[in-house]
Amino acid sequence: MKFKQLILALPLACLLQLASHANAQPAQESALVQARQGFTTKIIRHGQKYPAIPAPPAGVFERVQYKSPVGALSAYVTPKPEGDGKYPAIIWITGGDSNSLDEMWKPQPRENDQSAAAYRRPGLVLMLPSLRGGNDNPGQRESFYGEVDDVIAAADYLASLPYVDPKRIYLGGHSTGGTLAMLVAASTSKFRGIFAFGPVASASYYGTNYNYYDLKDKEEIKRRAPILWLNAVRSEMYVLEGAVGGNVEDLHAMRSQNMNSAIHFREVAGKTHFSILAPANEMIAEKIIAAAKDGGEVEIDSADIRELARRK
Template identity: 30%
Template sequence: MRPRPSFAGAAVEVSDLGRSVAFHRLWLPMLGFRRVWAGPDRVMWARGYDHFVMRQARDGVSYGPGALWLAVSAESRAQVDQVFAEMRDAGAEILQPPKELDYFAPGYYSVAFRDPDGVPIEVAHRWDELPEVSDAEQVRVPGHGVTLGGYLFRPQAGAPPHPALILLHGFAGHAHNLVGLARRATANGYVALALSLRGWLGSEGESDQGLRQPLDVLAAIDWLAHRPLVDPRRIGLVGASMGGQVALLTAAHKPPIGAVAAYFSPTDLAAWREANPFIRDYLDDLCGPEGLPVRSPLLRVAQIDTPVLLIHGDRDENVPVEQSLSMAEALRTHGKDVETLIVSGASHYFTEQEYGVALRKLFEFLRRHLNRS
C-alpha cells in the first residue's frame, strides 16, 4: 500500500515571479515536481496530482491575508463534511462549503475556510485509486516494467470473439475519464480497455509524455489479444491529446493492430513548444531539447503502417490544429492510409455537439478497418 499523501496543493503570492521560479526550481525538481503550466502572472508545478502554484502579487506586495493558500488531504468525504461542521460551529469564515470541483486531481471534494489570520485553508478528499465501475471489470495490466490500472468493458450483444479498442487519456487524466467512450464502444460491439497511462491514477511509474508509455501500450495490446473474448486480429487504439500522441508512437512499433485514432494530439513537440508558450517550461523540464524528437510521431511516419484517423478542432488553444495537419500531410507523402476530421470552431475541449460529430466519424472509421473478420 502506498502511504496516503497529506499534501494536496498550495499557492503562494510572490513579489517577483521570475526570481521565485529560479529559486524554487533549485529544490522542487528534486522532489519530482515539474512546471506543467506557465502564464504571465502564475506558474504551476505538479507531482502527479499534487500541485504548487506561484502567483505574481499585485504591485509586488506579497505579505498579507491571502498570500498563502494551503490544501491538505482528508481520509474521506465524510471527514471533509466533519471539518466543515466543526469550522462552521466555531464561527470560522467559510470560503467554500463542501462540494465537488472539476479540478486537477480526480474525485476532488473539498471545503475551504480562513484561519484567524486570514489565511485560506482547504481540506480535500480525492481518489487514491481508480473507483469501481459497476458495468466493467477493474483490471491490472502488465506494462513495460510497471503495472497499469484500467477497466475492461464487454460488448452488450453478440458472440465472441469481438473487435477491441484500447482507450488512452490525455495529460492529468486517467481511465475513469474514458468510461463514457468505453460504453459507446461496447454499444457498437467492441471490447474496450480503458487504461491509465503510467504515472496517472491507478498505474505505477511516472508520466513521461510519450517516452516509455508506448512500450506500456505494446504490452497492453499483447495482454488484450490473449483475452478469450477478443479477436486478436482486430484491435485498435484511440487516444486523446497525450493519449493520441502515445497511440501514434505505439503504431510506429508496428504492433498487430488494425486502426489508430488520435484526437487533438501533439505530433511535433518542438513545433508545439514554439507555438504554445505555456507548455515550454513543462517540456523543457521533462524532456529537454534532446528528448523532443523521440516523443514526436511526426518523425516516425515512415514506420506507421496502420490506418490513421486524426481529429482536431481548428480553434484549439492548447495543441494547434497544425499538429494534426502536418502529421496528415507527412503520412500522405509517405503513402500511408490517413483520414482527418477538422471540427470547425472547436477548441481543445469539445462541446457535446462537437463530440457527437467526432464520435460518428470515429466509429465509421473503426467499422471499416476493424469490423472485417
Template identity: 30%
Template sequence: MAEKRFLSSPFGQEESGVICPSLTRRGLLVGAMGASVAAVLPPGARAAGFSAPEILPLERQDYADARRRFHTHLLRKMPAPEKSAALGTPPGAERVTYRGGPDGSIELVAWLSHYQPSKVERPAVLFLHGGNATGDGHWALMKPYWEAGFVVLLPSFRGENGQNGNYSGFYDETADALAAATYLENLPGIDKKRFFIAGHSNGGTLTLLAAMSRKFRAAAPMSAGVNSWRYFNRYSDEICFDETDEREFIMRSSVCFGPSLKCPALLLRGDEERPFDADHQLFVDRALSSGFKVDKKLLPGTHNGVVPGAVAESIRFFNEFA
C-alpha cells in the same frame, strides 16, 4: 459567484468558460461529458529553456527501432502532474490490471468493457485517455464503442492516480500503451484482425506514437499533439527529462517519424483547434510515404467538446475495416 477564466488545452487551444473557483482539475475530469477529458494545468509554469527548430526534423529510421536504441534521461522523478483520487470501477467497466512498461515491472489499472467471449471473435478498441489522470468521465465516453460491438480497454498510465512509476512526458507512457495493447489483444474472443487504437488529447499523442511502434488495424487520434516542442513550451512544468538534448523532443514527436506509421490513420480535431493545421498537415504529408492511407478531418467543437463526435467518427472509420 462563479469565476470567469480560461481553460487551456494541452496543445494551446483556449476556451472561455465559467467555472467554480473550487473546481479542481480532477473535478473537470469526472464532470460532464464536455469537461470530462479537460486537461487544465495550474498557473505559474516556468519559462521553457529550449526553442523549437524552425524546420521539424524528419527521421529516416523506423520509430520502433529508434525506441529500442533510445532511453529517456529523466532528471526529475515525479508522479503524473495531475492530482487525482485512487481509481475505482465506473459503471459498465471491469477493473483489471496489466503489466506496464517495456519490462512489465509496473502493475497498472485498466478498465475493460463487459463482454462474453464466444466463437465469434469481437473487434476491440484500445482507448488512451486525455489529461494526466484517469477519471470516470473518460470511461463514460466509451459507451458508444461497446454499444457498437467493440470490446474496449481504457488503461491508466504510470504515476497516475497514486500508482507506481515515474511520469516521463509521453515516452515511457507509450510503452505502457503498448503493454495494454498486448493485454487486450490476448484476451479470449478478441479478433486480432480488427484491433484498433484511439485516444484524445494526450491520449491522441500516445495513439500516434504507439501506432508507429507496432501494427494496429487502424488508428484514430483525436486532438493529438504531434510536435512535443509545442506542448512542452506551453507546459514547461511537465518537463522531467534533459531539455538540452534535442533527441528527447524528437522521440516524443510523431511528426518527426511520419514514415514509421504502421496502419491507416484518421486524425480528428475540433474546428476550433485550427492553430495546429500546419503540424497536422506536415504529419499527414510525411506519413503518406508509410504506404498507408492517412487523412485528417475537422469536426464541430472545441478541444474537449469535440470528443463525442470524434468517438462516433472513429467508429465509422473502424467499421470500414470490418
C-alpha cells in the same frame, strides 16, 4: 491552448527541417524503435500522484490489471459482450494527464465528451488503460516515452481475452492521448487502425504540462515528436482535428511532411478540438463494428468528413 512559445530547443521551423530529412528516408517500420534502443530517458521532476482508479458501476466497466514492463497497471474494460465469438476492441487514451483515470462512466456534455462512451456498445470491447506513474501504478511518468510500451502491453492484454479478436484491435486517443497514439503507431503494427484526435507535432509543445524531462535536450524531444516518425507507421492511421482552433497548425505541419500512404489527415469544418469527439467517435465505432461483420477495413473518406461537419 498553445505551448510553442515556451519551447526554445526545437521550434516548429526546426522540426520541419528535421522532418523533411527523416521522412524522405526509405520507410522503415522500426525507425523509432531503433532510435529508442540504447537511449535512457532522464526524468527530472514528477507529476501529481493520484489514488487508485475508482470502482466502476456494475455492468459498465470491469476494473482489471494488465502486465507492463514496469509492473501491473490498472485499466477499465467493458464487460464481455453477449453471445459467442470474438469481437473487435479499441483502446482509448485520454487527453490531459493520460497516465491517470477517474470516473470515466460519468456523462459528459456532447460538445466536450472525452469519456469515449461512444465505444461502450454491443459488439465492441473498450479498454481504458492507466499508464506508468498514474493513479497508484508502479513506475514514474515518462512523458510519451515508456508509456508507448504500456499501450502496447494493453493491446497484448486485450488480445489474450478469449472474446476479443486479436486481429481487430484499434487504438484511439485525444490531445495528449492522440500524440501518444501517433508514437505508438510508429512503434508497432499490432493495431488494425489508429485514430489520433488533435495531436501535436512534438510532445515538447506541451511545455511543462505533462513533460517531466529536460525540455532543452534535443535527443529527448526528438524521440517524442510524431512528425519525425511518420514513415515508421504501418497500421492505417487517421489524424483528425476540428478546423476551429485546436492544433490545426500541427495537423498542417505533419500533413506537409507526410509521404506515408497509411496516414490520413482529416480536418472537420465547424468542429473544435473538443466538439469533434462525440460525432467522430460514434462514426468510428459504427465503422469498426461493420468492418468486423463484413471482413472489411475502417475508412474515413471525404464524404464522412462532410457528414461529421453536419453532425451535432
